[in-house]
Amino acid sequence: MTEINWIASIIASTGFSCTRCGTCCSSGDGDANLVMVTPDEIRKIMGASGQSWDEIAEPYPEKIPREGGRVFTIGWCLVRRNGICGFYEDGACRIYEHRPWICRTYPFSLDGDTVLTHPCPGLGCTITRKDARAIARDLIKRKNFERVDEEKIRRVLQENPVPPEKFVVIDNEGIKVPQKKPHKSTV
Numbered sequence: 001m002t003e004i005n006w007i008a009s010i011i012a013s014t015g016f017s018c019t020r021c022g023t024c025c026s027s028g029d030g031d032a033n034l035v036m037v038t039p040d041e042i043r044k045i046m047g048a049s050g051q052s053w054d055e056i057a058e059p060y061p062e063k064i065p066r067e068g069g070r071v072f073t074i075g076w077c078l079v080r081r082n083g084i085c086g087f088y089e090d091g092a093c094r095i096y097e098h099r100p101w102i103c104r105t106y107p108f109s110l111d112g113d114t115v116l117t118h119p120c121p122g123l124g125c126t127i128t129r130k131d132a133r134a135i136a137r138d139l140i141k142r143k144n145f146e147r148v149d150e151e152k153i154r155r156v157l158q159e160n161p162v163p164p165e166k167f168v169v170i171d172n173e174g175i176k177v178p179q180k181k182p183h184k185s186t187v
Helices: 003-014 039-049 101-105 129-159
Strands: 057-059 064-066 070-074 076-078 108-111 114-117 167-171 174-176
Touching (some): 101 108, 108 129
Parallel strands (some): 070 167
Antiparallel strands (some): 064 070, 108 114, 167 174
């Protein structure tokens, strides 16, 4: 059985249908609904929404301290307002056609070769084989996309010193000084 068919069979046996309830876009436990986004995804949303980088994304809230006053975080997440995704309005996603990989594949994710499910009222609902295959295809694309992104970030960390006395975001393009600080520190 091919990887896509194997993943699709798990999704089909689990069952899923988006109920458009917005639970995944709303606050959960702390940062449970954080949506990590890459620079490419941010730019795609910028093009579709006409919004600026800072209106779309903020630094991931986990600060990583290092010697010499160096503090950084890895990556970006979609801006939330009062615990709700900044793009969820009136029961709908304003960027649905341009939503990030995490949103496209929710409530499923891959951890190595394991298909994980995350809390969602739509789990257990009937799903067509075609829709299960589409989610499986997106999960595989997401997994490959995330692997490449992680490799690029690792390379940035290896090749560039983190500046002292300045909070920075390290993403797959390099080291950036954000305009906004993360919404919460977990250090």
